[in-house]
Amino acid sequence: MGKVTIKDVAREAGVSISTVSNALNDVDVLNPETKSHVLEVAKRLNYVPNLNGKLLKSGTTKMLGFFTTSVAGPYFYTLVESMSRECDRLGYGLNVFVTTDKQIIMSNILGGRVDGVVIFEELRIDDQDIAAMEKNKVKAVFLDRVIRSEGMGSVIFDSYEAGYEATRYLISLGHRKIAYISGVDTMFDSVQRKEGYLAALREAQFPVDEDYILQGYFEEEGSYNAVKSFIHNHPGKLPDAFLAGNDLSAIGCIRALKSLGYDVPNDISVVGFDDIDIAQYFSPPLTTVRNQIARQGMLVVNHLVRMIQNKEQGKVEKLAGELIVRGSSHIKLSRPS
Amino acid sequence: MGKVTIKDVAREAGVSISTVSNALNDVDVLNPETKSHVLEVAKRLNYVPNLNGKLLKSGTTKMLGFFTTSVAGPYFYTLVESMSRECDRLGYGLNVFVTTDKQIIMSNILGGRVDGVVIFEELRIDDQDIAAMEKNKVKAVFLDRVIRSEGMGSVIFDSYEAGYEATRYLISLGHRKIAYISGVDTMFDSVQRKEGYLAALREAQFPVDEDYILQGYFEEEGSYNAVKSFIHNHPGKLPDAFLAGNDLSAIGCIRALKSLGYDVPNDISVVGFDDIDIAQYFSPPLTTVRNQIARQGMLVVNHLVRMIQNKEQGKVEKLAGELIVRGSSHIKLSRPS
DNA sequence: CATTGTGCTGAAAACGTTTTTATGCTAATT
DNA sequence: AATTAGCATAAAAACGTTTTCAGCACAATG
Numbered sequence: 001m002g003k004v005t006i007k008d009v010a011r012e013a014g015v016s017i018s019t020v021s022n023a024l025n026d027v028d029v030l031n032p033e034t035k036s037h038v039l040e041v042a043k044r045l046n047y048v049p050n051l052n053g054k055l056l057k058s059g060t061t062k063m064l065g066f067f068t069t070s071v072a073g074p075y076f077y078t079l080v081e082s083m084s085r086e087c088d089r090l091g092y093g094l095n096v097f098v099t100t101d102k103q104i105i106m107s108n109i110l111g112g113r114v115d116g117v118v119i120f121e122e123l124r125i126d127d128q129d130i131a132a133m134e135k136n137k138v139k140a141v142f143l144d145r146v147i148r149s150e151g152m153g154s155v156i157f158d159s160y161e162a163g164y165e166a167t168r169y170l171i172s173l174g175h176r177k178i179a180y181i182s183g184v185d186t187m188f189d190s191v192q193r194k195e196g197y198l199a200a201l202r203e204a205q206f207p208v209d210e211d212y213i214l215q216g217y218f219e220e221e222g223s224y225n226a227v228k229s230f231i232h233n234h235p236g237k238l239p240d241a242f243l244a245g246n247d248l249s250a251i252g253c254i255r256a257l258k259s260l261g262y263d264v265p266n267d268i269s270v271v272g273f274d275d276i277d278i279a280q281y282f283s284p285p286l287t288t289v290r291n292q293i294a295r296q297g298m299l300v301v302n303h304l305v306r307m308i309q310n311k312e313q314g315k316v317e318k319l320a321g322e323l324i325v326r327g328s329s330h331i332k333l334s335r336p337s
Numbered sequence: 338m339g340k341v342t343i344k345d346v347a348r349e350a351g352v353s354i355s356t357v358s359n360a361l362n363d364v365d366v367l368n369p370e371t372k373s374h375v376l377e378v379a380k381r382l383n384y385v386p387n388l389n390g391k392l393l394k395s396g397t398t399k400m401l402g403f404f405t406t407s408v409a410g411p412y413f414y415t416l417v418e419s420m421s422r423e424c425d426r427l428g429y430g431l432n433v434f435v436t437t438d439k440q441i442i443m444s445n446i447l448g449g450r451v452d453g454v455v456i457f458e459e460l461r462i463d464d465q466d467i468a469a470m471e472k473n474k475v476k477a478v479f480l481d482r483v484i485r486s487e488g489m490g491s492v493i494f495d496s497y498e499a500g501y502e503a504t505r506y507l508i509s510l511g512h513r514k515i516a517y518i519s520g521v522d523t524m525f526d527s528v529q530r531k532e533g534y535l536a537a538l539r540e541a542q543f544p545v546d547e548d549y550i551l552q553g554y555f556e557e558e559g560s561y562n563a564v565k566s567f568i569h570n571h572p573g574k575l576p577d578a579f580l581a582g583n584d585l586s587a588i589g590c591i592r593a594l595k596s597l598g599y600d601v602p603n604d605i606s607v608v609g610f611d612d613i614d615i616a617q618y619f620s621p622p623l624t625t626v627r628n629q630i631a632r633q634g635m636l637v638v639n640h641l642v643r644m645i646q647n648k649e650q651g652k653v654e655k656l657a658g659e660l661i662v663r664g665s666s667h668i669k670l671s672r673p674s
Numbered sequence: 675c676a677t678t679g680t681g682c683t684g685a686a687a688a689c690g691t692t693t694t695t696a697t698g699c700t701a702a703t704t
Numbered sequence: 705a706a707t708t709a710g711c712a713t714a715a716a717a718a719c720g721t722t723t724t725c726a727g728c729a730c731a732a733t734g
Contacts, residue, residue, distance in 0.1 A: 051448035053720030084435035096433035111388035390690030
């Protein structure tokens with residue numbers, strides 16, 4: 001009553017195991033009668049090939065791995081959803097590993113359990129790991145991180161451009177004192193958005209005041225606290241607008257402003273990034289730069305599969321954001337004095 | 338420059354492959370010097386064991402599989418997040434398969450790539466599949482679906498109880514004409530909620546009017562349309578309250594009511610299920626029955642691992658919901674006539 | 675009639691591990 | 705001195721497949 005193997009099928013059908021294998025894998029060399037007989041027996045015995053044996057021999061898994069620290073939140077699920085859809089379309093399975101354990105990550109990446117991997121940048125895979133991956137000829141595509149290696153590709157959201165455009169938009173509304181609520185400084189996205197913001201300020205020849213750069217850690221709570229304490233500690237430096245590192249930060253920011261009696265957008269404009277699904281339900285609905293997450297997921301899988309199948313080289317693909325104007329931003333009114 | 342195998346390490350270190358294996362797996366039988374020498378060589382060669390070979394032999398993977406049709410939305414990501422956290426804690430990896438391809442599903446479940454599986458009920462695994470799983474002694478836990486088989490367990494949200502409690506709550510507010518917006522009739526949850534609703538009505542000795550049961554398909558759009566056309570087609574049968582099959586349906590319902598000029602909750606109360614994160618941000622904030630998703634994820638993994646490690650039998654674990662009262666429900670006021 | 679080709683099937687090797695068993699050596703026991 | 709015990713290592717079997725190659729029967733060719 002243990003697992004039924006190819007041997008059992010062979011014995012039961014009165015043929016050799018190679019014949020069974022050929023029948024199951026549609027190798028066109030068998031007598032049709034033999035083949036159908038074998039298939040019939042296999043079905044009757046409820047035979048399912050053991051994948052480990054299969055893979056060990058063939059070396060290919062038709063599986064892609066996605067390694068990430070988390071799947072929580074709209075960004076991730078949209079990404080995973082679109083990646084798996086594209087995988088399905090291309091005849092691959094998607095395998096999501098949610099872990100921070102470096103050991104597990106590397107042994108799965110290098111251990112030959114998947115044909116290629118997608119790696120989310122926050123997993124800080126270091127140069128040594130990358131060297132090991134190169135040595136083993138692992139096909140990899142990084143999300144939001146640029147790797148200079150021919151075996152590896154990247155698909156990144158152009159956060160610099162997004163930060164730049166969002167800031168220019170706020171300037172076009174007449175705002176001058178624009179504060180930035182930063183995310184996590186070790187993350188590529190966060191840094192790039194800030195750089196874009198700074199570039200737009202410089203271009204408009206506005207002074208850059210370091211005080212106007214707050215730390216919100218990409219979280220609602222962090223942003224809420226940062227805004228409150230900033231306004232408390234810097235009376236007379238009230239900004240015209242806040243550019244928040246992501247939508248959650250924007251929500252935290254708006255809540256803080258409301259709690260202090262300010263009106264968004266009439267007193268102060270707030271703009272976020274990502275366009276998570278809460279954005280449109282929030283009150284006021286959020287103006288934000290949409291990150292085309294689904295498209296990113298599709299591209300990343302597509303690129304990886306091309307690398308695997310056509311031996312294509314890895315390259316860097318950039319994705320532009322899209323400004324979605326909603327209710328949280330408003331043209332600057334001169335205050336009734 | 339191909340992959341480096343245990344043989345390469347053995348040759349390089351001048352020992353046999355069994356010695357290498359023993360050194361790597363901490364089998365306490367080797368001369369410490371030999372062991373450290375082997376480890377040193379392995380490290381130098383960047384050796385990583387091939388998982389397929391390893392699994393083929395040992396038969397255990399320390400991996401759990403989660404099979405689902407989708408990971409989109411707050412329900413799923415909360416679930417996956419909590420499952421992977423619990424897996425980490427117990428020394429397992431979690432492997433998420435997002436697919437609807439029955440072939441892929443069954444070959445992965447039965448193919449020995451994971452030690453146990455969690456199956457989301459919407460994948461309609463039929464009796465034949467289950468028989469095959471039983472035959473192969475697959476350890477499985479189903480989410481929101483009850484399987485009567487000793488090898489398999491279930492962790493379910495007690496939707497019947499939730500439907501019952503929510504309805505009683507609405508009755509306690511003074512509502513009499515309570516409509517139900519049904520989900521998908523093939524889903525266990527959906528049916529159970531409706532049964533609970535009906536039971537509460539019967540208990541209160543209210544007449545059950547089939548007209549009051551709409552089809553919203555668990556979607557915002559579906560619910561929106563259902564409510565609009567119901568009110569249009571049944572003048573004079575305006576309900577006091579709507580019990581929606583899930584929060585998205587509740588949101589669709591409220592939008593429909595608003596668009597027709599009704600006020601929620603003053604004219605009509607609306608209650609949903611799940612407490613997705615949008616619920617508290619919506620206006621009005623949703624009264625809903627919270628599904629303790631994170632706890633469900635934890636329990637399901639825990640149960641599965643106990644089944645694997647302690648040969649425990651599968652059983653059915655029920656999780657109670659929790660009524661969260663917010664702004665979308667209100668005590669019934671007699672209309673000014 | 676002897677050779678060559680063809681169509682089908684079986685035997686055996688291979689994939690990379692772990693695990694069981696065998697071997698050679700030294701030290702301890704009789 | 706001969707057996708035994710114990711230790712460290714090597715050899716070989718096993719896991720479940722796929723794939724390569726050999727073999728056999730029979731038909732086709734010269």
